[in-house]
Amino acid sequence: MMTAHRVPCTPVRAGVAQLVERQLPKLQVTGSIPVARSKRTVESQEVARLNERRFLFWTCNFGLAIADCVPGGERVSGTFELSLDVLSRKAAECRRCPLADGRRTVVFGEGNPRASLLFVGEGPGEVEDETGRPFVGPAGQLLTQILASVGIQREEVYIANIVKCRPPGNRVPTRPEMEACWDWLAAQIALLRPRIVVTLGNVPTQWFLATTEGIAQLRGRFHRWRGGIEVFPMYHPSYLLRNPSKAKGSPKHQTWLDIQTVKERISLLCPTPGA
Numbered sequence: 001m002m003t004a005h006r007v008p009c010t011p012v013r014a015g016v017a018q019l020v021e022r023q024l025p026k027l028q029v030t031g032s033i034p035v036a037r038s039k040r041t042v043e044s045q046e047v048a049r050l051n052e053r054r055f056l057f058w059t060c061n062f063g064l065a066i067a068d069c070v071p072g073g074e075r076v077s078g079t080f081e082l083s084l085d086v087l088s089r090k091a092a093e094c095r096r097c098p099l100a101d102g103r104r105t106v107v108f109g110e111g112n113p114r115a116s117l118l119f120v121g122e123g124p125g126e127v128e129d130e131t132g133r134p135f136v137g138p139a140g141q142l143l144t145q146i147l148a149s150v151g152i153q154r155e156e157v158y159i160a161n162i163v164k165c166r167p168p169g170n171r172v173p174t175r176p177e178m179e180a181c182w183d184w185l186a187a188q189i190a191l192l193r194p195r196i197v198v199t200l201g202n203v204p205t206q207w208f209l210a211t212t213e214g215i216a217q218l219r220g221r222f223h224r225w226r227g228g229i230e231v232f233p234m235y236h237p238s239y240l241l242r243n244p245s246k247a248k249g250s251p252k253h254q255t256w257l258d259i260q261t262v263k264e265r266i267s268l269l270c271p272t273p274g275a
């Protein structure tokens with residue numbers, strides 16, 4: 001068996017605030033921002049826009065910088081500190097798409113906040129919706145086994161989904177739903193700064209790679225993404241549950257090879273355990 005590898009490893013882990021400072025002009029607001037439009041004293045339209053939307057996500061050449069805009073008469077500072085915990089609490093209130101109506105919980109994601117490996121699935125299922133945790137049903141248990149087969153503990157990585165609320169009947173999330181939810185996942189990526197994103201199944205793979213090619217064609221190799229992050233598609237564990245054969249060339253056998261490839265790559269990118 002391969003030795004356990006401490007997956008957390010991010011050589012350049014500038015805080016999000018530093019990322020904002022480095023890549024975007026600072027947001028400087030000197031006026032108060034009253035709720036009532038008639039009393040608004042701020043100078044720029046930009047600030048008014050900030051006041052209407054509590055979270056803004058600016059795309060930059062890496063990916064994102066994040067600003068938390070405080071509404072209602074409070075000053076807005078030019079730098080922002082945002083943690084996954086804070087982001088999670090904000091997301092728990094999200095009603096940006098119709099999936100909010102049928103959910104029990106917002107399944108934000110969980111794992112090591114310093115993980116270099118991020119696994120992204122499609123969306124929460126029934127068990128996940130009940131528990132508020134990603135990949136804890138049968139497919140999640142299989143994912144845990146897949147990780148363990150190469151000596152990676154589930155707690156070492158971070159796990160999330162393209163949409164954070166369960167689609168009715170576990171249907172595939174729609175494009176508008178994924179677009180609405182992307183800001184949350186993009187913010188998680190900006191905070192985590194993973195080296196590798198493993199996309200599980202067609203939906204997250206096609207989203208990340210902006211392609212209509214299927215998982216069978218895309219799996220098993222690294223694809224360059226933004227900010228030096230590499231995307232590695234693998235079959236979704238629920239697909240493997242439906243295709244349990246371990247015969248050579250089967251999806252399960254291919255996945256076993258794939259996770260070894262991921263393990264080797266992350267060991268190369270992050271050679272110092274615990275770094």
Ligand code: SF4
Pocket residue numbers: 091094095096097098099100106163164165177180181182184
């Ligand atoms: S799926 Fe995402 S965007 Fe839609 S309500 Fe849930 S958290 Fe918000």
